[in-house]
Amino acid sequence: MTKPNTGELDPQDSAASEIKSYAVGFVASLLLTVGAFAALLADLPTTWKVVLICVAAVLQIVTHLRNFLHLSFAGGESEEDMLLVLFSVSLLAIMAGGTWYIMSDLAGRMH
Amino acid sequence: MSGGTSPIFGNLNWNVTPYTDAFQHPDSSTIIGAGAASVLVLGAIAGLALLTYMRWWGPLYRNWLTSPDAKKIGIMYIALALVMLTRGIIEGFVMRAHQATALGTLSAQESGLVAPDHFAELFSTHGTIMIFFVAMPLLIGLINFVMTQQLGARDMAFPVLNQVSLGLTAAGAALVMISLLVGQFGTGGWTMYPPYTGKIFSPGEGVDYWLWAILISGMGSTLTGMNFAVTIFKHRAPGMHLMRMPLFCWTSLCVAIMLIYAMPALTVSSAMLALDRYADFHFFTNASGGNMMNYANIFWMFGHPEVYILILPAFGVFSEISSTFSGKRLYGYTSLVIASMSIAVISFTVWLHHFFTMGQSAGVNIAFGIATMIIGIPTGVKIYDWMATMWRGRVRITAPIVYLTGFFLLFVIGGLSGIILANPSIDYQVHNSTFLVAHFHNVIIPGVLYGMLAGIHYWFPKAFGFRLSETWGRRTALLFVGGFVFTFMPLYVLGLMGMPRRSPTFQNPDFMPWMYLAAFGGVLMMCALASLVWTFWASYRNRVALAVPGGDPWNGSTLEWSTPAPVPEWTFPCIPQVSARHDWGERKRAGDPWKGPAAYTDIEMPANTVHGLLIAIAAFALGFAMVWHIWWLAIISILAIPGIVVIRGLRVIEPRIIPAAEVAEADRRFRRLVENLPPATRADEETERNRGVPDITEFAG
Ligand code: HEM
Numbered sequence: 001m002t003k004p005n006t007g008e009l010d011p012q013d014s015a016a017s018e019i020k021s022y023a024v025g026f027v028a029s030l031l032l033t034v035g036a037f038a039a040l041l042a043d044l045p046t047t048w049k050v051v052l053i054c055v056a057a058v059l060q061i062v063t064h065l066r067n068f069l070h071l072s073f074a075g076g077e078s079e080e081d082m083l084l085v086l087f088s089v090s091l092l093a094i095m096a097g098g099t100w101y102i103m104s105d106l107a108g109r110m111h
Numbered sequence: 112m113s114g115g116t117s118p119i120f121g122n123l124n125w126n127v128t129p130y131t132d133a134f135q136h137p138d139s140s141t142i143i144g145a146g147a148a149s150v151l152v153l154g155a156i157a158g159l160a161l162l163t164y165m166r167w168w169g170p171l172y173r174n175w176l177t178s179p180d181a182k183k184i185g186i187m188y189i190a191l192a193l194v195m196l197t198r199g200i201i202e203g204f205v206m207r208a209h210q211a212t213a214l215g216t217l218s219a220q221e222s223g224l225v226a227p228d229h230f231a232e233l234f235s236t237h238g239t240i241m242i243f244f245v246a247m248p249l250l251i252g253l254i255n256f257v258m259t260q261q262l263g264a265r266d267m268a269f270p271v272l273n274q275v276s277l278g279l280t281a282a283g284a285a286l287v288m289i290s291l292l293v294g295q296f297g298t299g300g301w302t303m304y305p306p307y308t309g310k311i312f313s314p315g316e317g318v319d320y321w322l323w324a325i326l327i328s329g330m331g332s333t334l335t336g337m338n339f340a341v342t343i344f345k346h347r348a349p350g351m352h353l354m355r356m357p358l359f360c361w362t363s364l365c366v367a368i369m370l371i372y373a374m375p376a377l378t379v380s381s382a383m384l385a386l387d388r389y390a391d392f393h394f395f396t397n398a399s400g401g402n403m404m405n406y407a408n409i410f411w412m413f414g415h416p417e418v419y420i421l422i423l424p425a426f427g428v429f430s431e432i433s434s435t436f437s438g439k440r441l442y443g444y445t446s447l448v449i450a451s452m453s454i455a456v457i458s459f460t461v462w463l464h465h466f467f468t469m470g471q472s473a474g475v476n477i478a479f480g481i482a483t484m485i486i487g488i489p490t491g492v493k494i495y496d497w498m499a500t501m502w503r504g505r506v507r508i509t510a511p512i513v514y515l516t517g518f519f520l521l522f523v524i525g526g527l528s529g530i531i532l533a534n535p536s537i538d539y540q541v542h543n544s545t546f547l548v549a550h551f552h553n554v555i556i557p558g559v560l561y562g563m564l565a566g567i568h569y570w571f572p573k574a575f576g577f578r579l580s581e582t583w584g585r586r587t588a589l590l591f592v593g594g595f596v597f598t599f600m601p602l603y604v605l606g607l608m609g610m611p612r613r614s615p616t617f618q619n620p621d622f623m624p625w626m627y628l629a630a631f632g633g634v635l636m637m638c639a640l641a642s643l644v645w646t647f648w649a650s651y652r653n654r655v656a657l658a659v660p661g662g663d664p665w666n667g668s669t670l671e672w673s674t675p676a677p678v679p680e681w682t683f684p685c686i687p688q689v690s691a692r693h694d695w696g697e698r699k700r701a702g703d704p705w706k707g708p709a710a711y712t713d714i715e716m717p718a719n720t721v722h723g724l725l726i727a728i729a730a731f732a733l734g735f736a737m738v739w740h741i742w743w744l745a746i747i748s749i750l751a752i753p754g755i756v757v758i759r760g761l762r763v764i765e766p767r768i769i770p771a772a773e774v775a776e777a778d779r780r781f782r783r784l785v786e787n788l789p790p791a792t793r794a795d796e797e798t799e800r801n802r803g804v805p806d807i808t809e810f811a812g
């Protein structure tokens with residue numbers, strides 16, 4: 001398996017550990033997806049459903065970044081990874097926050 | 112669409128072609144529709160016949176369609192864009208001709224060349240084609256061709272993925288093209304706002320054509336963005352620090368980042384609309400909790416960054432040519448880098464200015480209006496930097512410089528009308544009028560189109576080994592400048608007179624003088640298109656005299672000019688060791704830049720593959736099947752795509768090795784050639800004495 005963020009092979013690692021990391025990621029993603037649907041179908045108040053689905057979504061993102069994209073905060077280029085994550089988070093915050101701002105203002109003026 | 116959906120042919124039947132309409136009620140509108148379909152069919156037949164007659168099928172397949180070489184992929188993107196540009200400009204001309212005859216009276220309100228629905232189809236296809244299948248492939252193609260060479264990289268980080276991206280873009284373009292012949296395109300404009308484009312108001316296949324063209328090609332653009340970003344971060348030549356990259360690479364990096372973050376928003380809004388139309392969802396309907404305003408919101412979250420995706424590569428081109436053709440170093444490199452990056456980030460914070468009038472409160476409008484005005488600052492910085500670059504330089508008025516001059520004069524006007532529109536209270540007066548149409552063409556044509564055409568002219572010799580005719584290049588540029596002025600300046604006036612955009616007809620005779628001026632501009636644009644085609648043809652015929660085997664026809668300063676023209680597939684015989692910002696220029700200063708490497712090694716290149724082609728075919732089949740509700744084909748093709756990927760993943764694929772001896776042979780031949788070619792001075796640049804080896808004592812960049 002390659003070390004995070006480099007093209008270099010890590011002699012300590014074997015294919016087995018790489019497959020394990022992917023398998024863990026896959027199972028976790030599957031569970032989180034099923035979990036979100038379960039939350040939707042379960043007999044819960046709507047707020048709870050929304051919260052649970054959001055939590056599952058965020059965890060899903062983290063799993064993908066860690067297990068599939070090999071992002072890591074330790075190792076040679078952890079600073080670059082950190083910057084990348086911060087940049088992504090701020091852009092997504094602009095989009096999500098902006099949507100909230102615009103759509104709630106519009107909703108407020110519909111009444 | 113009588114008779115319901117057939118299990119085999121879906122909604123297809125013999126009445127979907129425009130010929131049915133033209134036979135049943137022949138008038139100017141249906142005849143134009145049938146004529147356009149005929150041009151498509153005849154063009155396709157002529158193309159196939161030519162390929163067969165010249166026995167080009169084999170070479171086309173082996174050297175182009177299956178090639179993972181970023182340079183060839185870039186050229187194919189540009190070829191695709193030029194074909195689509197032809198259709199786009201012709202449609203623009205037809206719309207101008209229509210509006211010049213569209214003066215109705217109060218009793219007979221409708222008039223003009225084409226029917227209102229047909230007009231709506233025209234502006235919808237024109238907008239969609241120009242943005243997604245002209246501007247995008249032009250810039251992605253140019254970046255593919257140029258960026259790897261400027262970075263000192265041999266290829267993209269993911270060459271086969273690159274092929275797939277091209278395939279997806281081409282599949283989307285093919286869907287738009289086939290809609291000329293089979294069925295109709297949507298009538299909702301290039302933005303396809305619901306609820307009008309929902310199933311209730313637009314039940315036919317038109318909106319679906321748009322949706323699948325956008326979903327498929329948008330996926331390709333997202334993948335391209337990732338490919339560019341990884342290439343820039345991981346594949347720079349040793350010593351090529353970020354702050355040593357040529358400016359074109361910096362703007363490519365900005366584009367890559369913006370593609371990655373903006374394209375998914377388009378995919379999401381289109382996918383939601385598709386779910387509404389196919390699966391009875393209610394994201395954007397009037398009833399059942401839908402909210403169509405969110406479509407505008409998500410769409411423009413993509414849409415605004417998109418306009419800077421379009422313009423930034425042009426800014427990169429202008430940075431390169433302003434320096435090269437005035438024989439001076441680029442002024443304010445760092446400020447240009449900072450300005451590009453600021454534009455990239457700020458462009459994500461302004462999207463609401465596209466729907467100031469949707470009904471949100473003044474405070475929200477003001478916030479986004481101010482953000483919009485701020486983005487003018489870095490753009491202004493750039494304009495000053497380029498002017499300072501040319502100041503007191505020995506400027507050669509080549510075709511790219513004509514484009515640059517046109518850009519200076521016209522783009523600033525377009526930018527200023529944008530700043531005017533950024534003021535919400537003014538926008539309330541002129542939104543949705545032809546003032547807006549004038550504004551965005553005013554930034555897109557002098558900005559994007561001139562920039563890309565200038566770039567094509569500039570790098571053409573690198574791709575094909577001969578220069579383009581300067582005389583015809585300048586004529587084309589001047590025609591595009593004149594054509595722009597006549598077509599779009601009148602639209603500012605018409606907008607202020609109150610003419611709405613997308614008007615199939617109007618009843619105010621005062622509009623007519625301006626309409627005629629604009630129609631004349633449309634004629635000039637058609638001449639510019641013809642002149643562009645003629646430039647390629649005339650230069651091809653004269654290719655021996657225009658050949659520049661030395662590879663550096665403009666006395667450039669960036670790495671791509673150090674290789675032969677046409678550039679060999681391996682680009683560099685040895686990956687260069689970069690030690691300065693304008694490395695090739697510094698090597699000229701140090702004397703003897705063409706010294707060969709001491710030793711050659713085997714070069715590993717990605718092997719040719721049909722992977723991208725297969726995925727493109729499957730994607731096109733998927734789109735077509737979904738548009739016509741041919742479910743069996745849709746299921747097969749949606750399974751085929753992951754299937755093709757898995758099959759490739761299971762195979763061991765060996766790279767192609769080019770032996771060191773072959774590289775050494777070709778490279779030594781090139782070095783000997785350069786030694787024997789007489790160096791051309793600046794004054795000789797446009798003459799036959801320019802064989803691609805410049806007089807390096809004149810280098811001042
Ligand atoms: C070269 C000559 C061109 C001509 C004569 C032309 C003409 C037109 C006309 C007549 C319209 C309809 C205006 C209206 O709604 O009233 C239009 C719309 C549009 N054009 Fe062009 N155009 C040209 C080039 C371009 C280029 C190069 C681009 C972009 C790369 C472009 C992008 C668009 C877009 C996005 C729309 C809006 C479509 C819509 O309403 O949804 N055009 N153009």
Ligand SMILES: [Cu+2]
Pocket residue numbers: 414415418461462464465
């Ligand atoms: Cu905008």
